[in-house]
Amino acid sequence: xxxxxxxxxxxxxxxxxxxxxxxxxxxxxxxxxxxxxxxxxxxxxxxxxxxxxxxxxxxxxxxxxxxxxxxxxxxxxxxxxxxxxxxxxxxxxxxxxxxxxxxxxxxx
Numbered sequence: 001x002x003x004x005x006x007x008x009x010x011x012x013x014x015x016x017x018x019x020x021x022x023x024x025x026x027x028x029x030x031x032x033x034x035x036x037x038x039x040x041x042x043x044x045x046x047x048x049x050x051x052x053x054x055x056x057x058x059x060x061x062x063x064x065x066x067x068x069x070x071x072x073x074x075x076x077x078x079x080x081x082x083x084x085x086x087x088x089x090x091x092x093x094x095x096x097x098x099x100x101x102x103x104x105x106x107x108x
Contacts (some may be wrong), residue, residue: 021095024063032068033064039061040057052085054091056081059078062102063078063079066105071096074104074106075108076105
């Protein structure tokens with residue numbers, strides 16, 4: 001079972017994403033940025049930008065960047081990915097609230 005997870009980029013990306021969420025919860029935005037960036041890289045061509053899985057991770061990355069005070073980098077992620085993520089954010093209410101706060105902070 002573990003071998004199949006290790007071989008599956010989407011599963012590895014999901015794990016990296018949740019580790020990023022954990023780091024946001026712990027108040028470690030720089031580590032969350034690293035985890036979310038890694039999660040997006042792992043998706044590679046498996047999930048196209050604009051798809052819901054991509055949007056969730058990219059919105060998380062934008063939120064982490066904003067919390068790490070990397071506002072210029074955060075802006076494009078928050079503007080592009082979070083509106084897509086908002087459509088199904090009921091599955092992730094905490095990330096949704098964090099992303100709303102980040103967008104408000106940047107005037108988006």
